[in-house]
Amino acid sequence: MSDTRDTILSRLRTNRPHAVPAPDVYRKPLNWDREQCITSFTERMQAVRGEVHRVGRNAWIDWINTEIPCRDMTRALIGHGAIAENFAAGASAAFELTRYDRKIEEWKDVLFHEIDFAITGSLAGLAESGSLVLWPDTSEPRLMSLAPPLHIALLEADRLYENFAQMIEQEDWADGMPTNALLISGPSKTADIEQTLAYGIHGPKALITLILE
Amino acid sequence: MNQTREFHHRIDDALHNDQLRSNFRSAMTGVMERRAQQFPDDDQLQALREQAQAVRANSLVKQPELLERLEQKLTENGIQVHWAEGSEQANAIIHGILEAAGAKTVVKGKSMVSEETELNQYLEQRGIQIIESDLGEYIIQLAKEPPSHIVMPAVHKNRFEVAELFREFHPDIPYTEDVDELTQTARQVLRTRFANADAGVSGVNFAVAETGTLCLVENEGNGRLSTTAPRLHIAITGIEKVVEKLSDVPPLLEILTKSATGQPITTYFNMISRPRQPNELDGPEAVHLVLLDNGRSRIRVDEELLDTLRCIRCGACINHCPVYVQLGGHAYGTVYPGPIGIALEPQRLGLDQAGTLTSACTMCGACAEVCPVKIPLPKLINRLRAESVNEQRTTTPLSGRGSLRKPSEATIWKLWSRLNSHPRLYRMFTFAATRLRWLTPGKLGAWTRYRSAPRPARQSLHDLARKEGFSNE
Numbered sequence: 001m002s003d004t005r006d007t008i009l010s011r012l013r014t015n016r017p018h019a020v021p022a023p024d025v026y027r028k029p030l031n032w033d034r035e036q037c038i039t040s041f042t043e044r045m046q047a048v049r050g051e052v053h054r055v056g057r058n059a060w061i062d063w064i065n066t067e068i069p070c071r072d073m074t075r076a077l078i079g080h081g082a083i084a085e086n087f088a089a090g091a092s093a094a095f096e097l098t099r100y101d102r103k104i105e106e107w108k109d110v111l112f113h114e115i116d117f118a119i120t121g122s123l124a125g126l127a128e129s130g131s132l133v134l135w136p137d138t139s140e141p142r143l144m145s146l147a148p149p150l151h152i153a154l155l156e157a158d159r160l161y162e163n164f165a166q167m168i169e170q171e172d173w174a175d176g177m178p179t180n181a182l183l184i185s186g187p188s189k190t191a192d193i194e195q196t197l198a199y200g201i202h203g204p205k206a207l208i209t210l211i212l213e
Numbered sequence: 214m215n216q217t218r219e220f221h222h223r224i225d226d227a228l229h230n231d232q233l234r235s236n237f238r239s240a241m242t243g244v245m246e247r248r249a250q251q252f253p254d255d256d257q258l259q260a261l262r263e264q265a266q267a268v269r270a271n272s273l274v275k276q277p278e279l280l281e282r283l284e285q286k287l288t289e290n291g292i293q294v295h296w297a298e299g300s301e302q303a304n305a306i307i308h309g310i311l312e313a314a315g316a317k318t319v320v321k322g323k324s325m326v327s328e329e330t331e332l333n334q335y336l337e338q339r340g341i342q343i344i345e346s347d348l349g350e351y352i353i354q355l356a357k358e359p360p361s362h363i364v365m366p367a368v369h370k371n372r373f374e375v376a377e378l379f380r381e382f383h384p385d386i387p388y389t390e391d392v393d394e395l396t397q398t399a400r401q402v403l404r405t406r407f408a409n410a411d412a413g414v415s416g417v418n419f420a421v422a423e424t425g426t427l428c429l430v431e432n433e434g435n436g437r438l439s440t441t442a443p444r445l446h447i448a449i450t451g452i453e454k455v456v457e458k459l460s461d462v463p464p465l466l467e468i469l470t471k472s473a474t475g476q477p478i479t480t481y482f483n484m485i486s487r488p489r490q491p492n493e494l495d496g497p498e499a500v501h502l503v504l505l506d507n508g509r510s511r512i513r514v515d516e517e518l519l520d521t522l523r524c525i526r527c528g529a530c531i532n533h534c535p536v537y538v539q540l541g542g543h544a545y546g547t548v549y550p551g552p553i554g555i556a557l558e559p560q561r562l563g564l565d566q567a568g569t570l571t572s573a574c575t576m577c578g579a580c581a582e583v584c585p586v587k588i589p590l591p592k593l594i595n596r597l598r599a600e601s602v603n604e605q606r607t608t609t610p611l612s613g614r615g616s617l618r619k620p621s622e623a624t625i626w627k628l629w630s631r632l633n634s635h636p637r638l639y640r641m642f643t644f645a646a647t648r649l650r651w652l653t654p655g656k657l658g659a660w661t662r663y664r665s666a667p668r669p670a671r672q673s674l675h676d677l678a679r680k681e682g683f684s685n686e
Contacts, residue, residue: 005284005296008452008506012277015513020274022457023267026464044477104442104495112408129467129478141494142441146434165463174459177424179490180441183482188434190396191474192349192365194372195240198396201348202403203434203480 025169030128030162037127037160038211044130048186049199051208060154060210064119065092068152073116077148080139083121100141111143117150124171125155125209128163131183132209142180151204153184157213217569217617220546224573227544233369234539240368241538247475248529248583265468266587268461269523272453273513279422279455280504286425290487292500300330303505307332307414307447308339310501314445316341316411320403322429322436323347324416325363325526326449326505328548332414343414344406346435348399355382361542363549364473364528369541403435413439413497417450418525419465420502423458427502429483430469432476437483446488446497452504453522465525468585473527508561515609521556521593523586528553530580530590536573545570552580556593559601565613568601643673 032040042052055063068076069092076095078084088097098115120140124133132153136142145151161167164183168174173181188203199205227233252258272279284294297303311319319336321327321343333354336343345354349367353360355378360366367375376390379398386398415436419428427448429436440446456462470476489496513519531537531551542550547558547567555574558567571594580590600609601617632642646669653668655661672680 004298004302008296008298008504008510009277009280011506011510012280012452012513015510016277017274017513017516017519020267020270023264023271023461025460026264048480100494102494105444108408108442112404131478131482138492138494141496142437143495146437146441163463164466165460168459168463174423177426177459177484177486179485179487179493179496181426181484181486182437183478184480185478185482186480188432189480190348190433192347192352192367193370193375193392193395194236195243195365195368196372196392198393201396201400201433201435202346202407202438 026165027169028128028163028165032127032162034157034160037125037162038157040127041125041130041160041209041211044128045186045207045209047130048189049206050130050186051206052211053208054157054211054213057212060212061087061090063210064152065090065094068117068150069094071150073150075114075116077111077115077118077144079120079141079144081121083119083154084139087119100144104141104143111147115148117152118144118148119152120144120154122153122155122159122209124159124161124167125211126163126167126183127160129183129185131164131185132207133167134182134184135178136180136182137178142182145182145184146203149200149204150206150208151184151187152208152210155209155211157211216566217572220544220569220573223544223546224540227540232371233541236369236371237538237541240365241532244365244475244532248472248532249475251471251475251477261464261468262585262587264464265525265585266523268456268465269525269586272456272461273519273522275457276452276455276513279457280452283420283422283425283455284504286422287502288425290425292425292427292486292488292502295501295503297503297505297507299507300505303330303449303503303507304332304335306503307449308336308341310445310447311336311341311412314412314499316443316445318406318410319343319412319414320346320406320410320435320439320443321350322413322415322431322439323350323366324414324449325360325548326416326451326507327414328360329451329507330449330505332449344403344410346403346407346439347431347433348396348435351399351403352378355379359543359548361550362528362531363526363553364531369543407435407438407442410439410443412445412447413441413443414447414449415440417448417454417502418469419462420450420455421457421459421462422455424486426459426484426486428462428466429485430466430479430481431483432480434481437481440483440485441496444498445501446485446499447501447503448485449503449505451509452506453509453524469525469527472529472583472585511610512560515611517596518560518593518609518611520588521553521560523588524553524557525586526553527585529583529585530588533579533583535575535577535579540573545573552590552594553588556588556590556597559597559613560611563612563616564597564601565616568597568613568617571595571598571601643675647671647673647676 122132187207190201352367361369418430488500537551555570650669
């Protein structure tokens with residue numbers, strides 16, 4: 001196997017093209033204030049059928065308690081940490097709470113077939129593209145934002161960057177990446193049949209962003 | 214000439230299939246409009262193209278060092294790296310990993326490199342069940358057809374054909390021709406597969422050397438599911454997909470999604486740097502990356518042809534090609550169709566195998582105009598055309614050079630060249646051609662089947678110009 005590696009690398013070294021100047025770091029400053037960022041984020045999300053609501057910092061649980069039962073969704077998935085604890089304390093009795101507290105192999109069928117919605121936080125939002133940035137971890141594992149039919153994500157209003165380039169530069173992503181980093185821009189979709197857009201193919205059918213102010 | 218005859222048969226079939234042509238026409242028109250809407254400002258578009266080109270060109274120059282760095286970083290991160298010269302070796306590596314893990318069922322995210330190696334057939338022959346999970350790929354897997362487009366694999370099928378396929382393979386689900394309902398059928402069927410698969414296979418859009426990160430671009434979530442739900446994830450990619458820095462990614466991502474499907478961004482951008490860590494609750498416990506050469510390092514020998522490797526597989530050249538829109542992807546008979554296929558496949562497979570594809574180009578230049586990394590596709594295609602009839606040997610390791618050379622054609626072009634480079638001969642020729650114009654044959658094979666034969670004018674342009682008082686100098 002290492003023979004193959006060495007052969008390929010040595011061929012690449014022998015066939016070396018002329019040097020080219022290294023590319024500049026891509027920057028696209030938009031100089032947007034917070035309100036412009038929120039407006040753009042909201043418009044972009046809504047354009048791909050993502051729901052965005054601005055709620056008070058302490059009002060998100062009430063919002064979920066009021067809005068979600070009308071959608072015939074009761075079984076909620078939460079992780080660990082502040083968001084999960086707060087929701088567990090304030091959730092309406094209409095919800096049946098499940099915690100993501102076991103390895104996925106132990107409860108895959110339940111996660112894939114029985115959970116209605118999951119609540120997670122987010123690391124940031126990207127205004128220009130309307131994207132949520134998630135670094136899933138032990139307290140909010142990767143499948144929370146993927147397997148249930150509805151994903152509710154909380155986004156702090158002061159955690160909006162203009163775009164991806166700005167975020168990875170200002171937060172020094174190159175110094176250390178997590179196991180998995182995600183940009184999520186709307187619910188899952190496809191246009192593979194006749195170029196007709198259809199939502200909810202494999203991932204969430206709906207995505208709600210609650211911007212906390 | 215066998216490849217040419219077969220190609221002409223496929224062209225004939227495609228041109229006589231009205232349904233196919235209307236499917237492609239409407240799909241390509243839509244995707245071209247959507248792309249154009251993403252680039253309202255031409256200056257910004259050109260600046261972004263320059264940036265994307267610079268990123269890709271830089272990564273190709275530094276490729277051996279970047280691949281070593283990528284391997285080192287991935288290994289530090291706990292991702293195992295494998296190297297493969299060709300398809301057989303890549304497939305054997307993947308099969309070996311699956312076998313060692315006792316994996317019998319695999320879900321696969323869309324990957325053109327795995328089409329290149331024909332991974333599905335290889336694994337199926339060895340008793341492993343592999344399911345395509347991208348909706349388009351799933352449809353054509355049921356139909357036992359190859360993709361007809363690198364981004365929209367089932368673009369040649371309309372919803373009635375998809376409905377028929379679903380009826381055949383899922384008779385227990387009520388028949389529907391509604392796109393939303395068909396999509397829900399696929400969700401229902403594939404969900405169980407994701408939950409139960411032993412392993413996931415995916416491609417890679419960009420591999421970042423600096424951080425050891427594999428980036429995947431998708432809309433459906435099937436890529437994320439394939440790389441998150443099973444215990445084992447195997448990614449396969451061409452060695453050219455490596456980029457140097459994480460900061461190289463944003464411009465490539467932006468221009469890729471805008472160029473490919475006219476979206477400002479796809480639903481998911483998935484960046485994988487590690488397998489599941491000891492305290493984490495999901496994600497694969499083992500992640501492998503197979504780096505495939507398959508002729509790519511050979512393409513680097515030639516400074517001009519090297520440009521082919523900048524490609525980020527957006528498919529914009531295909532969407533804008535006036536030949537592709539008439540023929541569809543299957544007529545090309547290769548994994549990659551359209552302009553990028555015409556440039557890449559003869560280099561990958563040899564001019565003696567695929568050189569005839571270079572004739573499926575009008576040199577209109579639309580592909581080069583939209584290419585996000587500024588690959589001069591018509592120039593490359595023209596070069597390959599010349600190489601396929603060239604008898605001279607050069608150091609460029611293009612296999613099958615001169616294989617399409619025809620003695621009669623070569624003689625005609627030699628005469629043509631002599632005529633046009635000898636003024637006296639040229640004058641004699643135009644004198645004779647204008648006087649003896651009535652001798653021009655009326656039937657010129659295929660050309661005159663639908664057109665009238667060309668006939669020289671009574672007076673040559675030179676004669677007319679002289680009469681008007683223009684001097685030849």
